[in-house]
Amino acid sequence: MSDFGGAPSIKVDSVSKVYAGGKRALTDVSFEVEAGSFMVLLGPSGSGKSTLIRCIAGLERVSEGTIQFGSKTVSSKGLHLKSEERELSMVFQDYALWPHMTALDNVAFALKRRALPKSQRKTQAISMLDRMGLMHLSDRYPQELSGGEQQRVALARALVARPGLMLFDEPLSNLDADLRERLRVEISTLTREVGATTLYITHDQSEAFALADYVGVLDRGRLVQLDRPEVLYSKPKTPFVARFTGLAGDLPAVVNSVESSRSVVSALDGSSWLSAHSNVPLKMGEKVRILVRAAAVKMAPLLASGVDRERETLSGTVSDVAFRGIGYEHVVQVSDGHVLSGIFSERRHSRGTAVLLSFDPDGCILFPEKSGDESLITLEDQDQSQLTDETCFEASQSIS
Numbered sequence: 001m002s003d004f005g006g007a008p009s010i011k012v013d014s015v016s017k018v019y020a021g022g023k024r025a026l027t028d029v030s031f032e033v034e035a036g037s038f039m040v041l042l043g044p045s046g047s048g049k050s051t052l053i054r055c056i057a058g059l060e061r062v063s064e065g066t067i068q069f070g071s072k073t074v075s076s077k078g079l080h081l082k083s084e085e086r087e088l089s090m091v092f093q094d095y096a097l098w099p100h101m102t103a104l105d106n107v108a109f110a111l112k113r114r115a116l117p118k119s120q121r122k123t124q125a126i127s128m129l130d131r132m133g134l135m136h137l138s139d140r141y142p143q144e145l146s147g148g149e150q151q152r153v154a155l156a157r158a159l160v161a162r163p164g165l166m167l168f169d170e171p172l173s174n175l176d177a178d179l180r181e182r183l184r185v186e187i188s189t190l191t192r193e194v195g196a197t198t199l200y201i202t203h204d205q206s207e208a209f210a211l212a213d214y215v216g217v218l219d220r221g222r223l224v225q226l227d228r229p230e231v232l233y234s235k236p237k238t239p240f241v242a243r244f245t246g247l248a249g250d251l252p253a254v255v256n257s258v259e260s261s262r263s264v265v266s267a268l269d270g271s272s273w274l275s276a277h278s279n280v281p282l283k284m285g286e287k288v289r290i291l292v293r294a295a296a297v298k299m300a301p302l303l304a305s306g307v308d309r310e311r312e313t314l315s316g317t318v319s320d321v322a323f324r325g326i327g328y329e330h331v332v333q334v335s336d337g338h339v340l341s342g343i344f345s346e347r348r349h350s351r352g353t354a355v356l357l358s359f360d361p362d363g364c365i366l367f368p369e370k371s372g373d374e375s376l377i378t379l380e381d382q383d384q385s386q387l388t389d390e391t392c393f394e395a396s397q398s399i400s
């Protein structure tokens, strides 16, 4: 049993990191990963993901703040437990297997710190390799294995000691799409099977949503939102979070009226209206942007009979179409040069087809037009209840 008491929680409190030379990588990051849960940190390149996970792993020192595993402090300004003292397993993007050891020895070596006879270490390593479908490769050296095979050995090595705490640093980035999907499922299943507390970093939103109990979004070294994937998707706190979790596009509009449960805005040409909701208070007449999720848009040919032409529709022209196996994704040009992409239809609508788009208000999110860098902080600092209560609006006049 670990010094940290089985699977510990991870508590990160007001952590900042400034590298030698003055580069600030993290600012005042706080969150907690509950014992036995799976959290993903999501952010673009340079947002501070690696720095944060390396601080948690003990590979970097924090500049400010504290990190605790359970009730035990492992990092603070004056304290830094070494990585090997933290009782965690880590899986890296580049596999990091020991090149002079076979697959079996790599896995068995992870048990070295356990007070087990050598034969028992070997039996457990064989059993884990078998569980991962790698037995036939057990005598191979890393350079004799493909990238996917190496990463599965690395995963077996990380899991064999049944760690309470597992850290994953973009482990699927170097793999082909097909293998990525399979290994993602294995990581999800196996970490939950051993009951580990897991922290996983990625820049891939679909990977984050598929794996996580909770997703934290990092933007330039700040944690801007931490929520369940479903909440991140339906109630993004900032335009950055909305964009980074997948949008068809965004459209300019003006708030016309504020209702109790939803807002109605005019989009683009003054005669078209869209209902949308906002998680932040907006004023009448305020210039806004409607951030549109692709799943909220339905498309039909303009001339099709039976199309509901209520006001919540926009007309447009297909400018691109891509086959996606189960159907087609379209890029649609709407008025004033605005473009919505990823619009799904089971039928192919060829380039140049005039179409009518209808919108589900739940996938249309309003933010003030000037939601730039400054407003990230303003919105982030809002009271949580304010952010989750849908505030509603009606907007009237178009802008371009």
Ligand code: ADP
Pocket (backbone or CB within 6 Å): 019, 020, 021, 023, 024, 025, 043, 044, 045, 046, 047, 048, 049, 050, 051, 052
């Ligand atoms: P991510 O993992 O999200 O790509 P990183 O944590 O690697 O982000 O980097 C965050 C910021 O810190 C970047 O601007 C990066 O250039 C900088 N950075 C990372 N490592 C170092 C370092 N050892 N020294 C100085 N700056 C660094």
